[in-house]
Amino acid sequence: MEQRAHFITLSTPDLDAARAFYRDGLGWTPLLDVPGEIIFFQIAPGLVLGLFEATKFVADMQGTAADGKLGGLTLSQNVATPADVEATVKRAVEAGGTLVKSPQTAEFGGYHGHVADPNGVVWEICHNPGWRVDETGRVHLTPIENTP
Template identity: 35%
Template sequence: MKPRISMITLGVANMAKAIDFYQNGLGFPRHGEGEQVAFFNLNGSWLGLYPKDALAEDAMVDSNASGFNAFSLAHNVGSEAEVEQVIQQAINAGATVTKTPRPTDWGGYSGYFKDPDGHLWEVAHNPHFWIGPEDTPK
């Protein structure tokens, strides 16, 4: 098996609100139309949005689970200024900051926000390990 994450699907309470947050608020490029499901191209992987109840039904799990989901999504950027910029863009789009951007104990810089459905996103600059299209392993 060649390990990879090709798509992350988030279960959301309000499709229109979630689509607006990611497409218009954060500027993620959307593929297709409609509000039954939404897909966003993330330069090598995809973000999917699907109604929370329908996603739970498809996975055959309880849709009423609540609390901390024990995971976060990460968006790595090229500088501390970009961390600040992305966090501010998320705030402007309706996100809630859970950790203001700050230096980390591992030598980087990061902050966290929650999207309208409470999914955690870390925005980080790691000067030791940058993930970007120009840094594809040779």
């Protein structure tokens, strides 16, 4: 199997709240939106995030151990500047997200804040100057000094 994923699908007990958070709060455009069931957003070349209504998610799993609850998961987005971190976190909270961690200097030397979507999925919005994606799509992470 190739080392890649094409879909990340998250169970959501409130699809309408999730839609408002991602569409209005993060400013994303749906790739496909099936009201009452699932919404997809393309989040990278060849990668889609799906938000699947919880009862439909559990039914799709045919009653297995997948109960539709998430835990121990953080999704992250790197933005261009610390000011972009501030603005994105503010907009996400205004669209129904919950502030988890106010924007601040991060241990890795960048700047970040955390906000949970209406279903509890935690997003880290960060500015990491050591993050770079080259023309082939390969990610490069350069260690950076933690500057106060």
